[in-house]
Amino acid sequence: MVRAMNDPRASLFQGRHLACQRGGRLVFAGLDLSLDSGGALLLLGPNGAGKSSLLRILAGLLHPVAGQLAWAGQDLAEDPEAHAGRTHYLGHHDAIKPVLTVTEMVRFWARLHHDDAAAADRATHSALERFGLGHLADMPGRMLSAGQKRRVNLARLLAAPGQLWLLDEPTTALDRASITVLEAVLADHRAGGGLVVLSTHAEIALPGAAVLHLDRFAPPPEGLS
Amino acid sequence: MNRFFDVVRRDLRLALRQGADSVMVVTFFILTVVLFPFGLGPETNLLERVSAGVLMVTALLAAMLSLDRLFQADYEDGSLELLVLTPAPLELVVAAKMLAHWLSTGLPLLVVAPLLAVLLHLPAEGFVPLLLAMALSTPALSLIGGIGAALVLGARRGGVLLSLLVLPLYIPLLIFSVGAIDAAAQGLESTPHLLILGGFLLAALVLSPWVAAAALRQAVE
Numbered sequence: 001m002v003r004a005m006n007d008p009r010a011s012l013f014q015g016r017h018l019a020c021q022r023g024g025r026l027v028f029a030g031l032d033l034s035l036d037s038g039g040a041l042l043l044l045g046p047n048g049a050g051k052s053s054l055l056r057i058l059a060g061l062l063h064p065v066a067g068q069l070a071w072a073g074q075d076l077a078e079d080p081e082a083h084a085g086r087t088h089y090l091g092h093h094d095a096i097k098p099v100l101t102v103t104e105m106v107r108f109w110a111r112l113h114h115d116d117a118a119a120a121d122r123a124t125h126s127a128l129e130r131f132g133l134g135h136l137a138d139m140p141g142r143m144l145s146a147g148q149k150r151r152v153n154l155a156r157l158l159a160a161p162g163q164l165w166l167l168d169e170p171t172t173a174l175d176r177a178s179i180t181v182l183e184a185v186l187a188d189h190r191a192g193g194g195l196v197v198l199s200t201h202a203e204i205a206l207p208g209a210a211v212l213h214l215d216r217f218a219p220p221p222e223g224l225s
Numbered sequence: 226m227n228r229f230f231d232v233v234r235r236d237l238r239l240a241l242r243q244g245a246d247s248v249m250v251v252t253f254f255i256l257t258v259v260l261f262p263f264g265l266g267p268e269t270n271l272l273e274r275v276s277a278g279v280l281m282v283t284a285l286l287a288a289m290l291s292l293d294r295l296f297q298a299d300y301e302d303g304s305l306e307l308l309v310l311t312p313a314p315l316e317l318v319v320a321a322k323m324l325a326h327w328l329s330t331g332l333p334l335l336v337v338a339p340l341l342a343v344l345l346h347l348p349a350e351g352f353v354p355l356l357l358a359m360a361l362s363t364p365a366l367s368l369i370g371g372i373g374a375a376l377v378l379g380a381r382r383g384g385v386l387l388s389l390l391v392l393p394l395y396i397p398l399l400i401f402s403v404g405a406i407d408a409a410a411q412g413l414e415s416t417p418h419l420l421i422l423g424g425f426l427l428a429a430l431v432l433s434p435w436v437a438a439a440a441l442r443q444a445v446e
Binding site for chain 2: 061062109
């Protein structure tokens with residue numbers, strides 16, 4: 001196993017035999033995945049199949065009950081902060097503070113991921129423009145609509161460099177025009193060597209993406225074995 | 226290190242714009258202390274004797290009022306997950322949040338305490354030790370309380386549970402703070418008490434961010 005992890009032919013981001021348990025129930029087991037730079041992985045499956053759990057495992061928030069994850073051959077558990085530095089995670093919550101303005105929120109996250117504060121500020125500005133939030137830059141979080149909150153959260157992805165994007169239903173509350181922007185942003189990110197793992201129930205164009213049906217990794221119902 | 230101050234700045238900005246926490250803590254402190262002369266009667270001798278204890282116990286309870294919000298708001302809106310997933314060590318982020326908590330609640334208490342001490346007829350020699358004891362014990366309240374706040378995340382009625390967890394840990398701080406003030410009021414040396422308080426603060430400074438960070442990692446799982 002260790003030799004396989006250090007195999008130079010191995011993919012950049014690899015998971016082997018991953019298993020996840022939530023609330024005492026095995027959600028999925030024996031799941032393998034591999035992604036190379038520029039690659040995309042689309043997670044599909046019914047509610048409760050473990051899409052969000054898998055994304056949280058890939059982010060390092062949740063520990064798999066079995067299996068290993070490796071980035072460029074190195075086990076993630078060895079250096080969780082380096083993994084956090086190259087990862088952008090977008091979950092169900094939008095992390096919007098009612099009293100902070102859009103710029104303040106995005107800039108805060110950008111600075112935490114960026115070593116250079118001035119570069120983070122510039123990137124914040126262009127990220128807001130990209131998602132059509134330029135006119136809302138000084139708007140406090142409590143005035144934003146659900147779709148605008150989601151776009152603020154998406155702007156975080158562009159405001160600081162991160163090679164691995166883990167997006168949990170990023171299209172929720174977005175209108176068609178914003179989804180088109182998101183598709184273009186994802187394409188640019190992959191063209192630049194970035195990796196995308198995305199779960200969705202909606203239609204989103206992700207050309208050349210590998211598809212992972214999570215329900216296929218569900219353990220057999222109890223009583224049958 | 227820049228990241229540390231970014232987190233401090235953000236939390237202070239949140240505290241200033243929301244305002245409620247700092248104002249609530251200070252108002253609670255003032256109102257509760259003012260209640261004592263009404264309850265005990267205006268006798269100068271009696272107030273003089275209890276003033277150190279009243280001030281410290283009330284400050285401690287006031288500081289605890291705002292503790293449950295330390296991580297709760299970030300936990301509820303998903304910010305905590307993102308804070309865990311930053312390249313900065315979580316311990317550093319936690320320490321920054323605890324510092325911001327002290328600046329927005331402990332420091333105002335420290336400023337108001339001498340005024341209330343006048344009201345309670347604290348002997349003149351007690352003022353400097355009062356300030357020193359509070360300067361040493363209120364940061365320790367934020368640090369130790371932060372552990373409790375991280376542990377009760379996600380629990381219903383977390384605020385009550387938090388008091389039960391944290392209040393016993395505050396007892397040594399209370400004993401030595403009041404000891405320092407009383408010693409000075411009686412013309413004795415208060416330095417030993419203050420040194421022990423300093424020791425507590427250092428230990429809390431070293432241990433609390435690690436323990437709280439471990440609890441937070443559990444909470445976001």
